[in-house]
Amino acid sequence: MSRxxxxxxxxxxxxxxxxxxxxxxxxxxxxxxxxEFSAITxxxxxxxxTLLYVLSTLDTDYTGKLFFEEEDLSQKSxxxxxxxxxxxxxxxxxxxxxxxxxxxxxxxxxPGLKLGLLSESQLRKKALExxxxxxLPDQAEKKAGKLSGGQQQRVAIARAMINDPVxxxxxxxxxxxxxxxxxxxxxxxxxxxxxxxxxxxxxxxxQEFAGKTDRIIKLHDGEVVKD
Amino acid sequence: xxxxxxxxxxALTHLFSKKRQTVVAMLGVTFGIAIFIFQGGLMTGFQxxxxxxxxxxxxxxxxxxxxxxERPFLITEVYASGEWLVVRNQKPRxxxxxxxxxxxxxxxxxxxxxxxxxxxxxxxxxxxKLGLAEVSGRVSGVDIERENLIFDVEENMVEGSISxxxxxxxxxxxxxxxxxxxxxxxxxxxxxxxxxxxSVEVKVAGINHSxxxxxxxxxxxxxxxxxxxxxxxxxxxxTDINLKLKDFNKAEILARELEKKFGYRCLDWKEANVNVFxxxxxxxxxxxxxxxxxxxxxxxxxxxxLMMIIYEKLPDIAILKAVGYKDRDIMKIxxxxxxxxxxxxxxxxxxxxxxxxxxxxxxxxxxxxxxSMKYLQFxxxxxxFVSAFIFGLVATALAGYFxxxxxxxxDAIDIIRAK
Numbered sequence: 117m118s119r120x121x122x123x124x125x126x127x128x129x130x131x132x133x134x135x136x137x138x139x140x141x142x143x144x145x146x147x148x149x150x151x152e153f154s155a156i157t158x159x160x161x162x163x164x165x166t167l168l169y170v171l172s173t174l175d176t177d178y179t180g181k182l183f184f185e186e187e188d189l190s191q192k193s194x195x196x197x198x199x200x201x202x203x204x205x206x207x208x209x210x211x212x213x214x215x216x217x218x219x220x221x222x223x224x225x226x227p228g229l230k231l232g233l234l235s236e237s238q239l240r241k242k243a244l245e246x247x248x249x250x251x252l253p254d255q256a257e258k259k260a261g262k263l264s265g266g267q268q269q270r271v272a273i274a275r276a277m278i279n280d281p282v283x284x285x286x287x288x289x290x291x292x293x294x295x296x297x298x299x300x301x302x303x304x305x306x307x308x309x310x311x312x313x314x315x316x317x318x319x320x321x322x323q324e325f326a327g328k329t330d331r332i333i334k335l336h337d338g339e340v341v342k343d
Numbered sequence: 344x345x346x347x348x349x350x351x352x353x354a355l356t357h358l359f360s361k362k363r364q365t366v367v368a369m370l371g372v373t374f375g376i377a378i379f380i381f382q383g384g385l386m387t388g389f390q391x392x393x394x395x396x397x398x399x400x401x402x403x404x405x406x407x408x409x410x411x412x413e414r415p416f417l418i419t420e421v422y423a424s425g426e427w428l429v430v431r432n433q434k435p436r437x438x439x440x441x442x443x444x445x446x447x448x449x450x451x452x453x454x455x456x457x458x459x460x461x462x463x464x465x466x467x468x469x470x471x472k473l474g475l476a477e478v479s480g481r482v483s484g485v486d487i488e489r490e491n492l493i494f495d496v497e498e499n500m501v502e503g504s505i506s507x508x509x510x511x512x513x514x515x516x517x518x519x520x521x522x523x524x525x526x527x528x529x530x531x532x533x534x535x536x537x538x539x540x541x542s543v544e545v546k547v548a549g550i551n552h553s554x555x556x557x558x559x560x561x562x563x564x565x566x567x568x569x570x571x572x573x574x575x576x577x578x579x580x581x582t583d584i585n586l587k588l589k590d591f592n593k594a595e596i597l598a599r600e601l602e603k604k605f606g607y608r609c610l611d612w613k614e615a616n617v618n619v620f621x622x623x624x625x626x627x628x629x630x631x632x633x634x635x636x637x638x639x640x641x642x643x644x645x646x647x648x649l650m651m652i653i654y655e656k657l658p659d660i661a662i663l664k665a666v667g668y669k670d671r672d673i674m675k676i677x678x679x680x681x682x683x684x685x686x687x688x689x690x691x692x693x694x695x696x697x698x699x700x701x702x703x704x705x706x707x708x709x710x711x712x713x714x715s716m717k718y719l720q721f722x723x724x725x726x727x728f729v730s731a732f733i734f735g736l737v738a739t740a741l742a743g744y745f746x747x748x749x750x751x752x753x754d755a756i757d758i759i760r761a762k
Contacts, residue, residue, distance in 0.1 A: 165760070174665060175756050195669050202667020209759060213662035217356045227666040229349035275666070287759070 122283055122315050123148040123171055127180035130166055130338075140166045142338045143180070148283070151313040153305060155326035158335035165287060167335065168319045172205055172285045173197045185282065202230050206276025210288035213272065216261035220271050221247065223260050228278045239278075246274040250304060266297030273304055277314075284308075286318035290325055302328060350672060353663075354679040357652050364648045369688035371641030372735055376692025379634045379731040381699045386630045387722040390623050396554040397619070401612045402462075402493060402585035403594045406448070406601065408440045409608035441465070445581035448605055452586065457597060460492035460587035465570050465580060471563070472534040473525045480521055480561040482535065484570025487516075493587040496551060496564070502529050503549025508564060514548030520560035522550045535565075537573035545569065554716075638735065641688070642742035645681050649746035653677065653753075660750055661758040674751035681743020682736065689735040693728055 123146070130141035140163045148154065148171075158164045169175040170182065173189060176197065182189045184200065192200065201207075206227075214223045224243040228234060234242065247253050250270040255263060260271060269289060276284045286305070290298040302325055308314040309330075318329070326332050334342035358365045442448065445463055452461045464485040471478045483490075487505045491497050497505050501519055508514040515535075517527060527533060529547050536542045545565065553559055565573075571580055588594055594611035602609040613620065653660070660673055700721040709717055 169756050169759075172665075174759075195671075198664070198667050198669040200667075201665065205667075207662075207665045209662075209665075211658075213658055213665075213759075215353075215356075215659050215662070217360050222352075226349060226663070230667050230672070 119149040119151075121147050121183075122150050122152075122185060123317075124183040124186070125171070125180065126183075128167075128170065128182060129179040130163070130170060130175070130177070131179065140338050141170070141178070144338075144340055146333065146340065146343075148315065148317055150282075150315050151309065152331060153309040153314075153316045153329050154318070154331035154333060155329040156317065156319045156333045156335060157321060157323065157326045160321065162335040163338040164319045164321075164335045166338075168285055168287055168317070171317070172207065173201055202227055203279055204282040206273075206279070206281040206284040208269070208272050208276050208284065208286040208289040210291040214260040214268055214275075216259065218260055219257050220252065220260050220263065221256040223271055224274045224278055226278075227275060231279050243274070243278060246277050247271075249277075249308075250274050266293055266300060269293060269297065269301055270304065273301070277308070283315040283317060286316065286320075288320055289318060290320065290322060298322070298325065350675050351679060353659075353676050354683060357656065357676075358680055358683060361648060361652060364651065365684060368641070368644040368648045368684045369691070371644035372638075372685050372688025372739060373692040373695060375634070375638040375641040375738070376689050376731050376735045377695035377699060378637055379734065380693065380696025380728065381703070381721075382630055383634060383731065384696070384700055384721040384723060384727060385703075385719060386626055387727065388720040390626075391722060392716060392720040393619070397616055398591055398612060400494060400553045400555050400558055401615050403588045403591045403612050404586040404598045404601065405610045405615065406442065406584040406586070406605065406607050407582060407610070408442050410440050441576070441580045441582050442584065442607060445579065445584065449584060452584065452601075457589055457593065458586050459589055460489065460585075462486060462489040462493050462585045463567070463581045463583070464490070464585065465567065465574070465576070465582040467537055467570060467574050469538075469573065470536045471521065471525055472536060473527050473531060476525045478521065478524045480563060482515075482563045482565045482570055482573070484565050484567040486567060487564060490564070490585075493585055494553075499552050499554070501550045501552050503547070505549065507548040508566065511546065511548055512566070513543070513545045513569060514566070515545040516549040516551050516564040517547060518559035518562045519550050519552045520556060521563060522547070524560065535573060539573065539575045541573050541575060543569055543573055634734075638738040642738050645684055645739055645742040646746060648684075649677055649681060649743060650749075652680070653746055653750045657753060657758050660753050661755040664753070664755040665759070670751040673753070674747045677747035677750050678740065678743050681739050681747070685736050685739025685743075688739075689732050692735060693732060696731070697723075697728075 125144050125146045128144040132138045132140055156164045170178045221243050225239050228239045244253060247256055250273055252270055290301050305316050320326050333340060449461050449463050452458055464483050466481050466483045469482050471480055487508045491505055508516050527547055531547045532544055534542055534544050598609040598611040700723055704719055704721050708719055
């Protein structure tokens with residue numbers, strides 16, 4: 117069975133020039149397939165977060181080629197990339213990055229409001245559905261800042277899902293959580309993959325978390341050492 | 344907050360999270376615009392009043408014979424080669440600086456469709472004498488009916504009427520300031536003494552108030568014939584012709600034309616008041632400098648609060664960018680915030696400025712200076728208010744632009760990595 121490629125890289129490299137020239141990523145050739153729940157691991161400084169930022173189009177200063185659904189991203193404008201992220205990419209960061217002055221449901225709706233495909237009431241309904249999947253429907257009208265860390269991270273996942281993205285990127289999504297909540301988040305990702313065939317790519321230094329995923333990509337000094 | 348537009352919603356949320364600073368920034372704009380309306384309105388209102396009164400009391404165009412400073416003597420003109428010509432202590436001929444063939448010129452001017460009033464007159468320095476009081480001033484010898492077409496003399500009469508001057512053969516209309524100085528009342532007999540040594544007794548037929556203090560203190564109207572008598576002149580002697588135009592803004596152009604045509608000096612009203620307009624220019628400059636500096640200060644208030652919000656909300660900006668908000672969306676958020684401050688502050692400023700105008704404008708002042716007026720006159724035309732508002736919005740947009748641009752250029756990666 118040939119699997120659909122979501123992300124493909126060709127000799128992807130990343131050089132930091134400040135303060136000294138440093139090759140953070142070296143000739144990375146990777147393919148991420150639809151429905152895959154994979155983890156990028158490695159020691160700190162191995163370049164795993166850097167790789168994630170490049171793959172997720174946030175960082176555009178790279179060498180080599182990056183394809184998203186077989187489209188060459190080096191041709192895309194900054195605004196084009198913003199649109200791509202809005203429609204097709206979901207983000208979950210270590211420090212949730214919720215907008216604290218807004219309610220939970222407003223946070224979840226934010227990317228959807230930007231996309232502007234649904235009416236406000238339709239969007240609200242969809243956001244509630246996502247919150248239900250994550251077990252938080254009763255928190256919807258609370259201010260985001262009032263929630264616990266584990267709850268906030270689940271809100272962030274709901275936000276990542278609101279536009280039904282092609283892929284969800286996680287940057288140490290459990291880095292700041294206790295073991296109970298870590299398991300919670302893992303279970304959520306797992307069920308997203310199983311129920312909705314959601315593609316998920318997570319950067320983590322948590323070996324246990326990584327060990328339970330479908331695929332581990334291990335980085336060392338900017339190179340893939342194990343896949 | 345049921346708005347679909349996330350940008351407006353984010354902007355409002357930011358402002359509400361910093362209520363006190365937002366209010367202070369708004370107050371800055373409010374005072375800026377209120378002072379714009381008050382100060383600027385006072386200045387332009389005063390100037391408009393002055394111009395109106397000036398236009399009503401100075402002729403749109405005045406034609407007169409300007410004495411040349413250097414007149415060549417006849418002898419040097421005849422013997423132009425000029426060798427060995429020594430005549431010491433030559434004395435110019437005494438002559439009156441009149442307009443020759445005045446009646447022909449008047450007839451000619453009356454045919455011009457641009458000109459709605461023509462009033463020939465002659466004036467002379469005189470000493471007014473009534474009992475002990477002696478005041479020097481000027482008499483204008485006019486055909487009062489023609490003069491009325493130009494200056495609305497009748498409308499400005501405090502006592503008596505112009506028809507009285509026209510029918511009496513020795514009537515005089517005094518400026519109210521002059522009447523006060525002389526202590527003259529209606530029907531008093533006043534003695535006029537001219538520089539020629541002629542004295543004529545006249546009777547007060549009316550008292551007039553033009554509104555320009557200096558004019559009212561000095562000027563009196565007399566008939567042309569009586570003025571000619573004072574100057575020992577013949578019945579055709581006229582020194583000036585005053586004109587009123589359909590459109591007083593065309594005075595300058597028409598004055599030049601008439602100057603060429605008749606060869607006499609034609610002074611338009613702007614030229615006649617050139618020193619006053621010079622003062623206006625400086626006045627305006629000072630006023631607008633004050634207003635601009637106030638708006639700059641309120642601009643800094645806006646700049647300040649936006650920078651504060653931006654630094655505090657850097658993570659928000661990063662995540663908005665990550666989930667697909669474009670640079671210009673971020674820019675819009677912060678520009679919207681500054682415009683909300685400017686708009687709200689501006690509306691209050693308009694109201695405050697209007698109230699100030701109303702309150703101050705209703706205090707009786709009785710000013711007697713440059714011009715005399717009972718109340719301060721404000722410029723309260725809608726255009727003035729609209730321009731004040733637009734001025735305020737432009738200032739706030741400028742103050743908001745730089746922080747907004749800074750926010751839009753924030754690199755999401757830098758912020759996410761820094762944590």
